[in-house]
Amino acid sequence: MDSRIEKARVLASLGRLVAAQEMLGEVLAGEPEDVVALADMANVVLRLRDYPRAVEYSAAALRGEPENTFAWRVRALAELGMARDVELGPEAVLEHRGRATAAAERAVKIDPENTDNLRILASTKRDKDPRGALKTLETALELDPDDVGVHLLRGFILRRNLKGANNTEQAELAFREALRLDPENAEALYELALIDLERGNRTAGQEQLRRVALLDPEYGPAVRDHLDWLAAEQDRLAQAAQAAETRRLANRYTAEPQPKFILEASGKSGSGRAYRWGIGVLVLIMIRMIAAGLSDDSSTPSYTPPPVPTWVRTPPATYYNPLPFPSLPPEFRRDWPTNLPRVTVRTEPPVAPPQPQLTVPPGVNPFP
Template sequence: MPPLLRPIGILLLAGLPSFASVAVAQQISPPAPEAMRALEATRAQQLFIRGLTQAYLGNHEAALALFDEALQFAPHEAALLSAAADAYAALDDVSNALFYAEQALREAPDNPYYAHRIARLYRDAGRTEDALAAYARLVERVPSDLDARLEMARLLVSLGRYTDAIAAYETAIEQLGERPELLRQILHLYRQRGDDRGALRTLQTLIEQDGPNPAYLRMLGELYQRLDDPDAAVAAYEAALAADPDDAEAAQALQTLYRSLGRPTASPDRPHHAALPEAASPDRLYARAASLAASAGSDTAATAEAAGLLERVLEQDPEHTGAMILLGDLHYRAGAYAQAAEWLERALQRNPRDPQLWLQAAAAHLQSGQPRRAADLAEEGLILFPGQVPLVRIAAYGLMESGRSEAALHRFEETLVLMREDGTDDAGERAAAMAAMAAIHARNGDTARADSLFAEALRADPDHPVALNHLAYSLALRGERLAEAERMARRALARQPDEPAFMDTLGWILFRQGRTEEAADWLQRAIDTGRAGPAAYEHLGDVMAARQDLAAARIFWRRALEMNPDNPALRARLDRLDE
């Protein structure tokens, strides 16, 4: 089953409400009122799903026709009204979009999604004051809504009301805490307005949170110079160079300051990264590696140099946990997930008290195509740190990928509950979790429950690539609407073109359409990423078997079984092949 392999960032929007799940009653003549209502709700939901499909395909007029028909059966359904608003907005009909968005908010005034939607429509229509008022009402009702506060402050900036924007950020920081995204925004405003004291205060907090960030330290040195505190400026520039010896701007500023203070200057031709002696201590080697890793970006030479220094650290001190973690992180960034998992798990054995380390190690195993180990590791971490949402989520995907459906469903449901309870509910994460649950139900043959969850997931985030991918895969498993499934899979790939799970889905859909050559190409691409799960290997084995290349099929099926031993159907297939 295609996984979600991107743990993700935490936003504060809740998912949209779903239609009530109804069972189709046996036809009675004449129908009882309850049965009629159930039939109408079912018909409205079917039209809604068809309308969403048309919207995904860009056929917004066709989508509107379906939504209008659905509204005849469910005129007070906020999700339907909001979908109609989105379709009108896509057609640049702002007046009707606002009309339906206002109705959706009237029907569900406590759902922040609809409040956000109408505020964005006001903003996009140029009605900035109305947008500001909408965000102000939302913040008053949901003080913890960070996105609303950020949008409100950005609108104030766009109106040139900088003092009000600063006040909005300061209030947000007071109520939500010193979050980095808030601090970075207010820092920009302080600097723009020439408020050096406010900028200084904010920079010091950011440096305390992030550690010795060279850019922040260099900025701090500039501020101290403007505030006529040269000694503090020297200390800031020296700290910037200690964090990144290649920081030419900090080196130049420091030499200028030295000269103005009558101090000896460093030699201008001194290399910023002098070679470390062979006898350098582990701590000095580690510091240089950390500096290189922090500034390497896409510089593969710097990354390789940092990795080499870390290996020297571990030769001298095999128990250096920091070096193991950083080496695992470097491998992860380079896409070498199996090596990353190995180093991170070694670090975990020495420092099991860090929940983030449990998460990193489990994620590396999941990315490397070892879902069973990922799930087991996450479950171990949850014994020590129960209720940690990211760990619960990783456990859920690992369980799903390794075929343990019931346990996976339990963990996904727990994820949704925990996100609501701790205020970290996010539309994208909610959509991904519900889509995964829907995929499990579809695989287990409960198509009614699967369709209901897919609809709810896509209401929460209509463009979520994982939700699109899971729905496409579910349709492929059922052999239904394969052309539509192909379009969805390609939309998901357009958003995450390097995701092997999405390549696997497209390959499987093409195979179900009888396009074996194209299917083999996409499945091989998934495997070539080095991050494919067992499903991609099994599917490519199926393609090879269909092409009568049983030797190749055996190779891919065996690899799939090695990665996921809990696949009795595949084991039986291999046994028959070996007879």
């Protein structure tokens, strides 16, 4: 085997796919029929997501070696990648899926105990027959329980192709097993982070997402999108909580009875009684003045007190003086009616009629 093929494989393992492609291109330029170089080139362009060229290179390798299971696996994955092209029509998608499954089955038929062949076959069946894909993976785990790729694919199928809480728990176990076998596996850690976020454990999910970005830079854009979404969601929830608290306080204020400030006078409180009497008198005076203002001056007779009987002792003159009208500030009298009735009040006591004089003759004692 050409040493340049070995160098290309090292470059591909380091993620330098373009450099590996150039190296393999040099090999194929000198030996276009080199099956190993063709198969490796098909794998490199597959990782570059150039699925049509991956199909071409794998087909060329299989023409030189029809029993090459590696080339069949690459062919199956390339056809599966083309089937997931959103621009293709339904018929083309079904055709590529059928070719992918046929290529994977051919690889399993050539080497049925190869876990990679079983894993690729499960990959081609997961969208249309997820339970059949799980059975294929169970066979692979019986052959190699420590295959990280098999555990990962099993977790993907349980979580994304089969819905349900129980399936999510089983998927978590599969990802944790893959992480146990490979503690720096970014795929398993990424899926576990998403599971934590779905369960509401955002702190653990954010920490794991940051770790994923450090382990595999290819996950950088996805991790950044998730972190941005989490920050925006956290702000939204904080604003919603604040608005809910504001509404709660407002509802509580309107629902609770407000205190009524009532002045209650105790029987022992003279000031309270005086205040209450004063308010009552003022209200009565205002009612009387308003009622009097509604009537006409011309129709209102003047009031003259009746004469005091002679047999009643004449009281002091001050008794007839009217009580002074309560003096109010001008702002309280500004809109009062001006046609108030005038009351005629006597200010002098009545003059008593002259009493008859008894004339006693001289020398006569009126009291015998």
